[in-house]
Amino acid sequence: MQSPRPDHGGLLVPGDESIIDIRNLGLTFQTADTPVYALSDINLQIGAGEFVSFIGPSGCGKTTLMRIIADLEQPTAGAVKVNGLTPREARLQRSYGYVFQAPALYAWRNVLRNVTLPHEIMGTGRSEAERKARNYLDLVGLKGFEKKYPWQLSGGMQQRVSIARALSFEPQLLLMDEPFGALDEITRDRMNEELLRIWAQTRKTVVFVTHSIDEAVLLSTRIVVMSARPGRIIDIIDSPLPPDRSLDTRETAAAQELAHRVRQGLRAGHSYDGH
Amino acid sequence: MATKRPGFLSPQGRVLPVLTIIALIIVLWYGLAIGLNRQQVAERLDGLGQPWGISDLIADTWSMDRPVLPAPHQVATEFWKTTAEVAPSSKRSLIYHAGITASATLVGFVFGTLLGIILSAGIVHVRTLDRSLMPWIIASQTVPILAIAPMIVVVFGNIGITGLIPKAIISMYLCFFPVAIGMVKGLRSPDLLQLDLMRTYNASAWQVFWKLRVPASLPFLFSSLKVAIAISLVGTIVGELPTGASGGIGARLLSGSYYGQTVQIWSALFMAAFLGMAMVYAIAGIERLSLRRMGGQ
Numbered sequence: 001m002q003s004p005r006p007d008h009g010g011l012l013v014p015g016d017e018s019i020i021d022i023r024n025l026g027l028t029f030q031t032a033d034t035p036v037y038a039l040s041d042i043n044l045q046i047g048a049g050e051f052v053s054f055i056g057p058s059g060c061g062k063t064t065l066m067r068i069i070a071d072l073e074q075p076t077a078g079a080v081k082v083n084g085l086t087p088r089e090a091r092l093q094r095s096y097g098y099v100f101q102a103p104a105l106y107a108w109r110n111v112l113r114n115v116t117l118p119h120e121i122m123g124t125g126r127s128e129a130e131r132k133a134r135n136y137l138d139l140v141g142l143k144g145f146e147k148k149y150p151w152q153l154s155g156g157m158q159q160r161v162s163i164a165r166a167l168s169f170e171p172q173l174l175l176m177d178e179p180f181g182a183l184d185e186i187t188r189d190r191m192n193e194e195l196l197r198i199w200a201q202t203r204k205t206v207v208f209v210t211h212s213i214d215e216a217v218l219l220s221t222r223i224v225v226m227s228a229r230p231g232r233i234i235d236i237i238d239s240p241l242p243p244d245r246s247l248d249t250r251e252t253a254a255a256q257e258l259a260h261r262v263r264q265g266l267r268a269g270h271s272y273d274g275h
Numbered sequence: 276m277a278t279k280r281p282g283f284l285s286p287q288g289r290v291l292p293v294l295t296i297i298a299l300i301i302v303l304w305y306g307l308a309i310g311l312n313r314q315q316v317a318e319r320l321d322g323l324g325q326p327w328g329i330s331d332l333i334a335d336t337w338s339m340d341r342p343v344l345p346a347p348h349q350v351a352t353e354f355w356k357t358t359a360e361v362a363p364s365s366k367r368s369l370i371y372h373a374g375i376t377a378s379a380t381l382v383g384f385v386f387g388t389l390l391g392i393i394l395s396a397g398i399v400h401v402r403t404l405d406r407s408l409m410p411w412i413i414a415s416q417t418v419p420i421l422a423i424a425p426m427i428v429v430v431f432g433n434i435g436i437t438g439l440i441p442k443a444i445i446s447m448y449l450c451f452f453p454v455a456i457g458m459v460k461g462l463r464s465p466d467l468l469q470l471d472l473m474r475t476y477n478a479s480a481w482q483v484f485w486k487l488r489v490p491a492s493l494p495f496l497f498s499s500l501k502v503a504i505a506i507s508l509v510g511t512i513v514g515e516l517p518t519g520a521s522g523g524i525g526a527r528l529l530s531g532s533y534y535g536q537t538v539q540i541w542s543a544l545f546m547a548a549f550l551g552m553a554m555v556y557a558i559a560g561i562e563r564l565s566l567r568r569m570g571g572q
């Protein structure tokens with residue numbers, strides 16, 4: 001198996017223009033009985049405009065890695081830079097939008113006011129905030145639901161609200177933790193298309209967690225394959241697919257081949273697990 | 276959301292069960308009145324030296340001047356006389372006394388609630404307060420304040436503080452506690468993800484407090500307020516017991532028992548119950564309105 005490549009080739013020169021720069025990162029949770037080695041020796045550079053997916057078995061540390069980038073968790077080893085700053089400085093500058101694995105909506109706010117929440121915090125004018133919120137709610141297919149409350153929506157709709165909320169203040173960096181996990185196949189396809197479109201238009205940098213190989217293949221410029229105990233990177237795969245993609249891209253030979261490689265990586269990762 | 280309201284007297288409705296219970300209580304009460312007043316009446320009838328029947332006994336137990344337990348209609352009549360038939364400003368009016376009690380209760384309640392909320396905000400935000408204040412708050416309630424309330428009023432009276440303030444202080448002392456406990460729980464009720472979300476926006480502690488903690492705590496606040504207003508009322512009434520003539524439901528209770536006026540005591544008790552119910556329902560109404568405005572189910 002290939003070892004992690006800190007000086008990854010691809011589109012960028014290391015250290016240059018890296019939006020996210022992770023070096024020798026490790027995190028061990030001290031729990032009551034035994035330490036949990038959530039992440040170990042992670043090396044990864046992500047350049048501006050890249051779409052990087054993390055894929056790996058449950059519990060391999062995908063969420064934890066995203067949380068470290070977002071300064072919601074502190075690493076116990078190594079260093080992380082976001083936009084050349086520490087994660088904390090980057091967070092204080094509101095450099096990223098985070099879509100959590102669960103919707104995390106506020107039950108006492110209707111859909112529109114949930115989406116305008118970041119604007120209220122950041123001091124955007126009300127009309128501007130509402131315009132953007134409506135725009136992105138429209139984009140995730142929730143036009144007409146502005147006045148509904150979270151409990152009136154299905155789980156998938158709630159998750160789309162949370163996506164609209166992260167998009168609506170237009171951060172340059174998007175951290176998305178299994179954003180489409182709760183959606184049905186068709187809606188998921190639509191959301192994938194929208195995300196591709198937004199990404200192509202705005203050239204945001206996206207870090208994305210998924211359990212779906214197809215989704216990773218369709219969306220990513222790079223796929224990071226991880227394995228568990230301890231959580232680590234076992235393969236980083238550059239996508240050979242062209243930048244302008246559609247759902248049909250999944251059917252092409254190149255995509256199939258890429259999916260095959262990801263699957264093999266995941267399988268190899270599993271065989272590490274004490275067998 | 277909008278279920279059809281059941282008919283006024285249908286078994287599913289609220290009215291019929293409540294009326295049934297009330298009817299049962301009244302029947303029981305009349306029965307108890309016979310039982311408890313029987314001995315006195317029998318002695319009196321014997322003293323008259325004429326033969327008397329069971330119907331004389333029953334009629335008399337329900338119409339005594341100073342019964343052990345007055346019959347419901349006696350209480351109702353007294354209640355009616357002292358509310359509807361005298362001017363509310365008269366000292367003989369129960370409404371006048373209820374007003375005195377209600378104002379002290381509300382003043383104590385408002386200040387107790389404020390104190391409780393301020394304490395809870397401090398406890399949630401300042402770790403050292405959590406450690407240092409909480410034991411004192413709990414200890415404060417181990418003082419049997421209701422037992423020593425009359426003494427407190429007397430002490431205040433000696434240093435020249437009389438009227439509403441001593442009673443309100445007792446109420447406040449009683450009712451800040453459930454508010455503080457409930458609000459600490461409520462302000463801590465947002466889950467980790469909801470708090471993390473605020474962190475990703477780099478929200479200030481002030482913003483987290485107002486946009487997350489406070490709205491999340493409101494259901495907790497309202498349940499605490501219902502407890503608080505009820506004990507606030509009890510605190511006020513107990514505080515009125517030693518003030519004697521100066522008014523309030525407590526004073527009414529005291530003078531009633533002083534003169535053996537059980538009918539007066541009972542109608543004052545009913546006034547206290549109605550007052551308590553009105554206050555709790557008022558809070559429930561505000562709760563319903565504000566939770567509905569916040570998208571409640």
Ligand SMILES: Nc1ncnc2c1ncn2[C@@H]1O[C@H](COP(=O)(O)OP(=O)(O)OP(=O)(O)O)[C@@H](O)[C@H]1O
Pocket residue numbers: 029031036037038057058059060061062063064065101231
């Ligand atoms: N706060 C914590 N305390 C202790 N252990 C933790 C904590 N958070 C995560 N872990 C452990 O770290 C490991 C990685 O968890 P993480 O949530 O990052 O996995 P994941 O890859 O996102 O899984 P999934 O695909 O199921 O979301 C797990 O073994 C988990 O039990």
Ligand SMILES: [Mg+2]
Pocket residue numbers: 062063064101177
């Ligand atoms: Mg996860």
